[in-house]
Amino acid sequence: MSRNIEELARDNVRALTPYQSARRLGGNGDVWLNANEFPLPVPFELSQQTLNRYPECQPKIVIERYAAYAGLQPEQVLVSRGADEGIELVMRAFCEPGKDAILFCPPTYGMYSVSAETIGIEYRTVPALENWQLNLPAIADRLDGVKVVYMCSPNNPTGNLINPDDIRALLEMTAGKALVVADEAYIEFCPQATLSGWLKAYPHLVILRTLSKAFALAGLRCGFTLANKPVIDLLMKVIAPYPLATPVADVAGQALSEQGIALMRQHVAELNASRAWLLEQLPQLSVVQQVFPSETNYILARFADSPAVFKSLWDQGIILRDQNKNPGLAGCLRISIGTREECERLIAALQALSVEKA
Ligand SMILES: *Cc1c(COP(=O)(O)O)cnc(C)c1O
Numbered sequence: 183m184s185r186n187i188e189e190l191a192r193d194n195v196r197a198l199t200p201y202q203s204a205r206r207l208g209g210n211g212d213v214w215l216n217a218n219e220f221p222l223p224v225p226f227e228l229s230q231q232t233l234n235r236y237p238e239c240q241p242k243i244v245i246e247r248y249a250a251y252a253g254l255q256p257e258q259v260l261v262s263r264g265a266d267e268g269i270e271l272v273m274r275a276f277c278e279p280g281k282d283a284i285l286f287c288p289p290t291y292g293m294y295s296v297s298a299e300t301i302g303i304e305y306r307t308v309p310a311l312e313n314w315q316l317n318l319p320a321i322a323d324r325l326d327g328v329k330v331v332y333m334c335s336p337n338n339p340t341g342n343l344i345n346p347d348d349i350r351a352l353l354e355m356t357a358g359k360a361l362v363v364a365d366e367a368y369i370e371f372c373p374q375a376t377l378s379g380w381l382k383a384y385p386h387l388v389i390l391r392t393l394s395k396a397f398a399l400a401g402l403r404c405g406f407t408l409a410n411k412p413v414i415d416l417l418m419k420v421i422a423p424y425p426l427a428t429p430v431a432d433v434a435g436q437a438l439s440e441q442g443i444a445l446m447r448q449h450v451a452e453l454n455a456s457r458a459w460l461l462e463q464l465p466q467l468s469v470v471q472q473v474f475p476s477e478t479n480y481i482l483a484r485f486a487d488s489p490a491v492f493k494s495l496w497d498q499g500i501i502l503r504d505q506n507k508n509p510g511l512a513g514c515l516r517i518s519i520g521t522r523e524e525c526e527r528l529i530a531a532l533q534a535l536s537v538e539k540a
Contacts, residue, residue: 194302201296211501213527215518218338218368218480220398220449222521230432237424241431247438248406252378252391257411260418261434262425265367265392265405268417269332270297272363272388272407275416277303277329285324286332287316289340289508291365294332309509314340314474316348322355331356334365336372339505339516341476343375353384361413363388370396370450372477378408385410395479396453397437397446404434453479453519460519463529468536471513480518488513491535498531 188196203217214221240261249256262268277284279302286294287310298305306328308320314337321331331352335344349364356362364377366389381387389408394400404426407417426434436442457476464473464483469491472484482505485491492504492515503516519525 192302194299198296198299201292211496211499213500213520213524215520215524215528216501216503216516217400218395218478218518219400220395220453220479221519221524222398224398224437224445226433226436228429228432229436230428233428235428237426237428237431239421239423239425240418241426241435243435244404244426244431244438247435248391251438251443252376252406252408254378254381254408258381258408258414260407260409260414260421261431262405262407262421264394264403265365265390265407266293266297267421267425268390268405268407269293269363269365270301271417271420272330272361273297273301273303274420276361277301279303281327282329283327284330284332285321285328285360286334287321289314289337289505289511290332290334291338291367310337310340314342315345316352318348318351318355321352325356325359328360330361330363332363332365334367335375335377336368336477338365338367338478339480339482339503339508339511339514341474341478341480341482343372343477346375349377353380353387357384357386361386361388363390365390367392367395368478370446371454371479375477381408381410385412388413393434393437396450397442398449399433399437402430402433402437404430452522456522456525457481457519459522460517460525460529464532467529467532469532470536480516482511482514482516484513485515486513488515491515491532494535495528495531500528500531 244261245256245259249259283304283306284298285306287308295305306324308317308324311317353362369376377389392405393402464470469485470483471486474482488506505511505514505516
């Protein structure tokens with residue numbers, strides 16, 4: 183029997199809806215506020231001219247510098263092709279396809295389900311409470327067969343931190359049964375909230391980090407997994423032999439130098455100031471119904487007519503991220519904090535729409 187290419191593919195891949203990244207969604211903007219990127223490029227120069235050689239699997243300088251930055255030992259750090267690869271490595275090392283499950287609490291980051299579907303692992307969802315916090319009793323009820331719980335704090339796209347007491351309760355209820363992966367992609371915007379100091383007490387805690395957001399290096403594709411050595415050793419078994427290209431390790435090492443970290447902190451302070459300004463401006467607009475507090479470089483807001491607002495801004499070259507189809511986020515758009523000038527352009531455009539509606 184002859185089968186066409188589509189029929190030869192795995193069933194779960196045929197059924198898969200790929201991650202709708204901001205880049206895949208396209209658009210013709212000049213104000214890109216849809217991917218939580220840093221708005222301006224940071225300059226780096228390549229210093230390694232040894233592209234004839236394979237790179238180190240875990241480049242020593244990058245690991246040592248990140249460990250020092252995170253206040254951990256080098257053996258507690260794994261570097262990979264973005265935090266997205268870390269999400270998948272944990273599943274591949276700990277979940278048996280067709281048998282084990284992962285669990286997460288929507289609305290949250292979209293890659294947990296996409297990775298699970300790609301690998302063929304069941305994913306279970308326990309919707310967050312109305313205040314976007316964990317529904318602990320419901321999680322406890324659904325833990326059977328779960329090997330990994332993904333929890334994003336501060337959460338994308340809602341912008342809030344998860345209560346530390348609730349995280350502790352989650353870690354207690356999963357001890358000896360499942361890993362808890364804390365996605366800290368935005369932790370540089372609220373560094374006091376990191377769970378890195380908790381690794382000592384919890385062998386089943388895993389933390390994800392990235393250079394894509396506060397470090398302004400989304401195009402570099404470099405992320406980190408922080409955990410105790412037994413977890414890192416297992417992840418090292420399933421990682422690709424050369425996950426990081428030599429130029430990537432080169433630039434990551436520079437970004438994690440003292441000057442690189444100082445520059446990142448300065449950028450964070452600037453973005454936090456612009457976020458405060460936007461949080462003051464947005465509620466004054468009649469098209470805006472609700473603005474959620476944020477600990478990150480983006481703001482979630484609910485609009486009276488979000489499709490119209492989204493389209494009008496899109497046509498003016500201001501590209502936001504539509505969250506309308508995300509559970510619990512009807513009418514919501516997510517706005518990345520751009521340069522001050524971009525924030526001002528956004529507010530001016532929303533003011534014009536508010537006047538039309540008034
Ligand atoms: C952006 C983002 C990531 C992905 O980070 P990369 O290092 O670019 O792969 C992971 N988790 C969350 C919550 C994010 O927002």
